[in-house]
Amino acid sequence: MSRFEKIDRLPPYVLSIVNELKLEARRRGEDVIDLGFGNPNHATPPHIVEKLVSAARDPRNHRYSVSRGLPNLRRAITRWYQRRFGVELDFETEVLNTIGAKEGLSHFVMATVSRGDMALCPDPSYPIHAFSVLIAGGDLHRVPLQPLDGFVERLREAISLSWPHPKLLIASFPHNPTTASVDLAFMTKLVELCRENDLLLVHDLAYAEICFDGYRPPSVLEVPxxxxxxxxxxxxxKSHAMAGWRVGFAAGGAELIQMLGRVKSYLDYGTFQPIQIASILALDGPQDVVHEVVADYQARRDALIDGLGSEWKIEKPPATMFVWAPLPERFAEMGSLAFSKLLLQRAQVAVSPGIGFGPSGEGYVRFAMVENTHRTRQAVRSIRRLLRDG
Ligand SMILES: Cc1ncc(COP(=O)(O)O)c(C=O)c1O
Incomplete structure (x- = not known):
């Protein structure tokens, strides 16, 4: 068969190695606690499910919908931006419904990056942030994200060293996997850097609502x-426990939104209309679900980090559904992939090796807080046993 250049550019997916081992262990009957894949386990609130069901009964909702999203859904997301960030958006020109954040972001990158274009991406990163560039045929300049202090300066240097001149920066705060979280002053610096250097800024704010201890992540659109x-x-x-429904939004300047809308109008007919209708209710209806989900992630985070205590000291993240942990000193030499395998084999706990998110992720593992607090405590006990016994 002939070579498929785009496919061949995608490196083997390191994260699937631990996943395979997890499946094998489960097939052997082992009770693996899965803190690897970030697949939320909360149930969507009943009022949203009920709305989906009733809308699905109406044949008028069985046709192709509109690719940009129903006007009322776009109005609902502009209201959310106004409530959450004080940002005013025009529902006609400045927002779009996407099939999850991942679909919107990756299609935007694929639409704007051409063969030979350069894009900057923090390293480590959520895989599609880097791989959408490769799929588009572009070249990637990975810029180490850690420590966050100095990141903007490292970006500045990367821009000056990159040839061709980079076209865009793909950023995401609160960040998966590192949980790095920023304030508005930091976001302002990022925007200024991009403006000065004629870069598009693609920002993934998937964890806008998943924040703790009084921290509130900014939107890039708050920056003048x-x-x-x-x-x-x-x-x-994450916020509304609707991961499988595939509902996300793009927001920004009319020109950029129009570009994405244009590409999407060729690619899809929009999200199934009953899902859009239920999503309007999710955004406009009672927000208890968001508070409950956040409280739950926080309780799980605390169960893990407090539970591991002095045996594995980890800083508490201010946001996201993840915990990003440097390998315990005694195991640091072995690297994140071997340590993740060890945790799986000896403690029956699946985590993601940091190296799976890019070279600078080495030396860390990522816990996804997707098991309840009881199971999380069970994981803590087995990990502590492993750490003690070696
Ligand atoms: C940074 C980031 N963006 C996007 C997503 C996926 O979001 P969606 O389900 O809206 O596509 C995730 C999920 O883990 C994520 O961590």
């Missing part, structure tokens, strides 16, 4: 002048 160069992606997956 950001709209001309920035597009931001948000999602109902």
């Amino acid at each position: 002048g950001a709209r001309e160069i920035a597009i931001e992606f948000t999602s109902l997956s």
Whole structure:
């Protein structure tokens, strides 16, 4: 068979190695606690499910919908931006419904990056942030994200060293996997850097609502002048426990939104209309679900980090559904993939090796807080046993 250049550019998916081992262990009957794949386990609230069911009974909702999303859904997301960030958006020109944040972001990158274009991406990163560039045929300049202090300066240097001149920066705060979280002053610096250097800023804000201890992540659109160069992606997956429904949004300047809308009009007919209708209710209806989900992630985070205590000291993240942990000193030499295998084999706990998110992820593992607190405590006990016994 002839070579398929785009496919061949995708490296083997390191994260699937631990996943395979997990499946094998489960087939052997082992009770593996899965903190690897970040697949939320909360149930969507009943009022949203009920709305989906009743809308699905109406044959008028069985046709192709509109690719940009129903006007009322776009109005609902502009209301959310107004409530959450004080940002005013025009529902006609500055927002779009996407099939999850991931679909919107990756199609935007695929639409704007051409063969030979250069894009900057923090390293480590959520895999599609880097791989959408490769799929588009572009070249990737990975810029180490850690420590966050100095990141903007490292980006500045990367821009000056990159040839051809980079076209866009793909950022995401609160960040998966590192949980790095920023304030508005930091976001302002990012926007200024992109404006000064003629870069598009693609910002993934999938964890807008998943934040703790009084921390509130900013939107890039809060920064004056950001709209001309920035597009931001948000999602109902985590905040409203709707991961499988595939509902996300793009927001930003009219020109960028129009570009994405144009590409999407060729690619899809929009999200199934009953899902859009239920999503309007999710955004406009009672928000208890968001508070419950956040409280739950926080309780799981605390159960893990407090539970591991002094045996494995980990900093508490201010946001996301993840915990990013440096390998315990005694195991640091073995690297994140071997340590993840060890955790699986000896403690029956699946985690993601940091190396799976890019070279700078080495030395860390990522816990996804997708098991309840009881199971999380069970994981803590087995990990502590492993750490003690070696
Ligand atoms: C940074 C980031 N963006 C996007 C997604 C996926 O969002 P969605 O379900 O809206 O596609 C995830 C899920 O893990 C994520 O971590």
